Amino acid sequence: MTTTTSPTRTLLSDGEAIEDLVRAEEGLISRRIYADPEILRLERERIFTKAWFFLGHESEIPEPGDLVTRVAGLDPVVLIRDDDGVVHAFLNSCRHRGMRVCRTDRENVSFLRCPYHGWAYRNDGSLMTAFGESHYGEGELEKEELGLIPVAQLDSYQGLIFATWDPEAPSLDEYLGNMKYYLDIIVGRTGGVEIVGTPQIWDVETSWKFATDNFTDNFHVFSAHHSLVELGMLPNNPDFASHGHMIVAEEGHILHLTAGAPTEEYELLGLPQDLRDKMPEHLSPEQVEMARKTAYSAGTVWPNFHWLQLMSSGTMGQPDVPFLNFRLEIPLSPTRTRMYSWLAVDKDASEEFRKATYETYVRTFGPAGIFDQDDMENWEDCTRASVGPAAQRYPLHHKMGIGRPVDTSWPGPGTAYEGAYGEMTHRSWYAAWRTFMTRTGNGDGSAAR
Amino acid sequence: MSATAQSGTPVLPHTELYGRVAEFYHHEAELLDSYRFADWVELFTEDVSYRMPVRTTQFLTDGLGFHEFDFFCDDHATLVTRVKRLETEFAWAETPPSRTRHFVSNLRVREDGDELFGQTNFMITRTRQDLDYQLFTGVRYDRLVRDGDGFRIRERQIHVDQTVITGTNLSVLF
DSSP, rough: OOOOOOOOOBBOSOOOHHHHHEEGTTEEETHHHHHHHHHHHHHHHHHTTSSSSSEEGGGOOSSSSSSEEEETTTTEEEEOOOOTOOOEESSOTTTTTOOOSSOOEEOSEEEETTTTOOOOOEEEEEEEEEEEEEEEEEEHGGGGGGGGOOOOOEEETEEEEEESSSSSSSOOOHHHHHHHHHHHTTTTTTTOEOOSSEEEEEEEEOOOOHHHHHHSTTTHHHHHTTTHHTTSSSSTTTTOOOOEEEEEETTTTTEEEOOSSSSSSGSSOOOOOHHHTHHHSSHHHHHHHHHHHHHHEEEETTEEEEEEEEEEETTTOOOOOEEEEEEEEEEETTTTTEEEEEEEEEEEOOOHHHHHHHHHHHHHHHHTTTTEEEEEEEHHHHHHHTTSGGGGGGGGOOTTTTOOHHHHHHHHSSSEESOOSSSHHHHHHHHHHHHHHHHHSSSSSGGOO | OGGGGOSSSSTTTTTHHHHHHHHHHHHHHHHHTTTTTHHTTTTTEEEEEEEEOOOOOOGGGGSSSSOOOOOEEEHHHHHHHHHHHHSSSSOGSSSOOEEEEEEEEEEEEEEEEEEEEEEEEEEEEEEEOOOOOOOEEEEEEEEEEETEEEEEEEEEEEEEOOOOOOOOOOOOOO
């Protein structure tokens, strides 16, 4: 690796440049980015306070006063609907001593009172009362300036609520760009979805980036989930998930639209007929046609929000049922990650479909799911095998399809490639990582500090 | 009556019936810890409901936080599928297998007509490869039916203590 200092390069403490760690165009990704604490220190500032992060769905807090506690980037927040119905996200930390003001996963409140000294905030974040106010002298308690700290920007698309800590970040609309077209197909297809219950949350001993990498990766399925091939629950054909398109909607915003078996059941995301009938009301004919050819879709809104629109079965011999799963990874350390997983269902879904999609998701995905549990095994052992100094000399290989031409006939926005096995979307994700990590590059090694 | 109701007349520890239920649970733990999963699944009735709800942190006045979602919502055919999967060579989450130890304690038994209710605390330790211990704890509420001198589980509700599972995945059985 080069150690040449150049004003356009972003150098780590040992002189290695981030530009050399992620050679996305060549499909070579240094293992150092997965396991080096210095990298996470930089990611804290350059990604986790700059990008837009998924907090939850509007349906999780339908009533005034409803709140859920979530993480925006790396910081704990309260996602709350105020008495006027306006949604806010505040740092979950009292302005006085920093105590967590909300210590449950969800509740309904008219105000939040800090347990420590009793400071109380309205559900719009404003400071209502500080205990013992009479003991403050003139000008010592600036109540109007001491509301809970809001995220810099908060917005939603198709009910998905995102936040950023960067006041200079582009609006969510601009940030999503072409990705909105595909979010419409997946999330907006029947006029809206809602979250079922509460997310499953679990910790995995992995770099967050190995998990993220896996959510744009079709060709692991035959090997990683081979137990289900053995049981006849996946086709015994290594190419079964290779048909469809890989799309780079924007740098880092990536997706697969993957064809299933050539039968009607696997068209239109596998949805039941009553939901299929609603799709033309909410999608363009072009979008409906894309959905018609799609049984499975995985997408990533840069950096760490994913959808999985899949069809599977938790029981041998039973037909596949579709489900829509939202995923998020939050790094706790370079090698430890908190996973969030939500099930969403169409607002207009029948009771019968709600039950079927629920059982299918719970049995096949999430930490106990017979598909998902093997993924965690891979992420953990990828991480463990990448922390050593010798391993870090050898980059990982993301070259599949590097010479494949763009499908210029693709009618949708973004850049599309034919087929669903390839690493174009991986390379785009890593290119976006490099863009964020080097955007404030200074080339003098101070990236390390 | 759901398994969590644990209704009926208490069966006291010095009785023969309590001893047989205790032996049933010790036998079950041994089956799980010695990879005899096909024998384990035989302990459930054909109409079994096997559930592990997700726990959330809530104020006690809002309930125990167990009502919103599941980690497991299996029926008999799904449990059989899990076991068949473990018997393939490709269930990577358990290939090579975890070493588990199921500790089952605090047994309470109630008799309600033909059915019995069994409540047990569990502590499951798990290690894999060269890795540190993982720990799963909680309480199981079972509804049992008699099967000759033994029992079968018609309903199991597994209440885990953690809101965030810290064990990689839930490829172990409870």
